[in-house]
Amino acid sequence: MGESLTDVEFEAETTLPAPGGQRGAEPRRAAGAPERRGPIGTQQDGRPGPAEGHEAVMLLERARAEVDPVLRAALGSLPGPMRRIARYHFGWERADGTPDEGGSGKAIRPALVLAAAAALGGPEARAEAVRAAAAVELIHNFTLLHDDVMDRDAVRRHRPTAWTVFGDADAILAGDALQALALRLLAQDPHPAARVAAARLADCVVELCAGQHADTAMERRGAGEVTLDEVLAMAEAKTGALLGCACAIGGLYAGAGDADVAALDAFGREAGLAFQLIDDVIGIWGDPSRTGKPVGADLAARKKSLPVVAAFASGTAAAAELAELYARPREKEDLDHIALTVERAGGRDWAQGQAADRMARAMQQLARAVPDPEAAGGLLALAEFVTRRSS
């Protein structure tokens, strides 16, 4: 499971549907409407619906444009060698120090901070939350730098990971420095919410660490020895926690009360889990021409992804067969056959049902925090964007 959870990069389709495309603009559902379950991870054309997709892409682009100057200034304050590693990681420089235009990720987390601030505090709160949004993005990238070292992942955002270029020590140090920069940004932010946001972000770091620990610890166990509860808890800590924290911090900058902040946090967590479930489904049954990974790469790596653990836990005849397939030497494996067995054991249906369920819960939490559907639109669009993928 390591990579898909570790990345938590949303490589979703950002191409906008052509004007006048096949699907008419669906009326946007009010936040909190759990009926829209069908499309999660199952839509036929692999594209977001025009309305939501368009809005999400605009929100992401705007967030990236607003947060980038803060990030560049923060990284620019680093001493030379740390700056170089960090800029490389963000895709702004090549290994030789020349400028690069590599993508630095989809800015999902900053977009969630800003959308949550806007939802409860309007444009003013949104503008005031830009620094906090950058802090969240720095924390995300600090964990990516460290996770790549631990997981020995060699590629991130289609480029060699920092540790493969600069070595383990420098990748660890650059990650350490990014965590410090994130908390310095909040310490220097005069906004009254900055202190509480900093404490919340620090708590989230601890949870991210615990999630990564659980992930690496699970790698050493057999897929049949891991319970669904364990793997769900790990996914929540590794993926859900920071999405939840991003939404909560946006709420704090809008002056939201404790209950609304908690609901925003829960919204982000549930949407994060839905994302992870879909990401794991794609990791097994996705189209290799779109995922950029060979068929069944997650299965070949024996990742304890959520559908696989669910299949093992199903108690079916297919589960017993799966255990046998996993016990065989890897050279002889038939990945298509393993994928089919996971499916027959119910792993795929379970994951898609769970994802739909999590998104329904996310919508309920969103409706609690932001009862006005118009105001909730941005957060809704972002949540649907990250979960309505088929590639």
Next chain:
Amino acid sequence: MGESLTDVEFEAETTLPAPGGQRGAEPRRAAGAPERRGPIGTQQDGRPGPAEGHEAVMLLERARAEVDPVLRAALGSLPGPMRRIARYHFGWERADGTPDEGGSGKAIRPALVLAAAAALGGPEARAEAVRAAAAVELIHNFTLLHDDVMDRDAVRRHRPTAWTVFGDADAILAGDALQALALRLLAQDPHPAARVAAARLADCVVELCAGQHADTAMERRGAGEVTLDEVLAMAEAKTGALLGCACAIGGLYAGAGDADVAALDAFGREAGLAFQLIDDVIGIWGDPSRTGKPVGADLAARKKSLPVVAAFASGTAAAAELAELYARPREKEDLDHIALTVERAGGRDWAQGQAADRMARAMQQLARAVPDPEAAGGLLALAEFVTRRSS
């Protein structure tokens, strides 16, 4: 140089001289008196003078007693696995999770925070700075956990390092969590100085990272290729920065102005450099029965310690001989002969002179920040404690 700088654990002699010992109680010099140069690293009996030594030991013990409950509460808030690794690192638990009484270090940095707060703000400021003192100690320990992974150091405080027990990933994660705990402590501190202290501590983390980067980068170069300026700058970043930050934060909690805070920072930095110089002298010429290391361990490891780099840079005939000795295969080396050659090239004298010089500068900065010698006594005692060692 890795280990002595990385540790920055002050394994100084804490045994108090017997009552009625050989040396009479010297009258304490006023802060800012640079005349007391002789004893730095050269005293005959290897013990601190009764007055300073006694006061420093009391200050360290009191700091440890006050900070420990905050540290234990902070670590207690970690999720299970992270908590276990952190407690092991602090010497509070064995690898099997049973309680241990291992030392968790001398608490020099927390003692400096508290002494600086007391010097400029009296007992009230001192009491208010306990949380900040714990935050500084958490940062120190986060860097130790990470540095040990990078430097592959296997022993710390006479115990196996965390990575040797729990693996690299968990040691990195526990370090990440300690950094987050440190900045959370300050984010949750209602004291008006907490925000500025947090920003300063975050800046210090960046400097510590840059120092560790410089240290690991130097390991890959020959001793003759490293300049004295480089190695001094590295030592200041790795060792001086956090001692300076500790003093500065204490000043901030006492409500000190910018100039006094800057002078306290400079005091801690200079004292830290003096410490490092003495530590490097001890690493070559120290008594193995007291250092716990074999004779010439730093030379055998070809560490680019300050006296060695000074010897290489001396342009003497001995420097040329040293270069020859370093180029030979290590099996044939005569460590006593190398030590003598470093000494003949002036490395030992240079280091001791530099240490005295740095302590003189430290005293000047201290006199600037704390003109009242009585009030400056605690900081003076701590600075002398860490530099007046011969073991």
